[in-house]
Amino acid sequence: MDKRFRDFLIDFNMFKNKHLWSGCFRDNSNCSQKVIKAHSIQNNKILNKISENGEVLMFGAVGGNEFGITTELQEQGRKKATTFTGFCGHHDHSIFRPIEDYDYIPGNTEQEFLYTYRATAKEYHSKKSVTNMYRTLLDLLDKGSYSEISKVFEANAPSEEHIGFMGDMFSGALFGSDDAEKRLERYRQKLNSDLDNRFYDDIITNVIVLEEEYHIAVSSMIFLEESLSGIKINDLGDFNISLAPLFITVFPQNGQTFILLSDFKRNDRRYRFIKEDLLKRDTKEIKMILSNIILSYIENLVVSPIRWKATEISTRNAITKLFDETTQEVDKPLIIDHNLDLFL
Ligand SMILES: [Zn+2]
Known part of the structure; x- marks a missing residue:
């Protein structure tokens, strides 16, 4: 890969980290002043259990290949791992008590709601940050402040062609993330109002319990593209059709591993393959399928x-x-590797 392009990508990652959104997802009159680095996966209960000398492994960029940056599992301090600046201290501490201070009990809708709530907050933070970054980049490009976009341009200003390329790339990305941000804003309002009312019945959760403790943990919101039989669930190429999010939480607890698959009640029919197909498979197959999805x-x-x-x-x-x-790809099959097993 062109060294200049690689330097550009490295600068780009640094730029991204400088434009992280900071705010409270709950955002009400009880907010404490300081936004903190909130954990998206429980630090004391889960990260502590699966860490070694305070470190856990997460995928991170390591270097370039001809298409961009490749990723590998890398050590990260558990105090920093999976954190995001998405809650004030008061709310991070008070909202999640039912899942921080107590073991998870399958069927406890308040706990299941809170896992979903936290995964949404993490995703909200990520989309706000990305949108913020692309707006800033387009603004700098408009003003001709190229060296603020990347140090690569300090010595040589970008060519007309390169400027055009960056303009297309930034505005294309902004178009997608702007849309995602609006969608997340709707989820945020809905979940905050449900939290106010202690109304947890709009989150439907299917739980899979594995009778062994695997030392991996996941908390995320995704738009699954198709079911096990290939039926379309979300069309990521068509933003006009409403998307149905799936919330995935995986963690070990007391000799078992819990997999929570949650969705909004109104979308439950779109995810019916979970109950009607996935849950009926044997454990080995369930692990293989979940490994592919994750x-x-x-x-x-x-x-x-x-x-x-x-x-x-x-x-x-x-x-x-x-x-x-696969993480950046769209239009992918549900199962890519039929022998995969991430449950380590
Ligand atoms: Zn707050």
């Missing part, structure tokens, strides 16, 4: 360094390969 849709995944080191190289390579090749 690795091709989710970045907010934490893996135990101890378990990872004890895993065969071929399995590790298959996991890294699927993550690296």
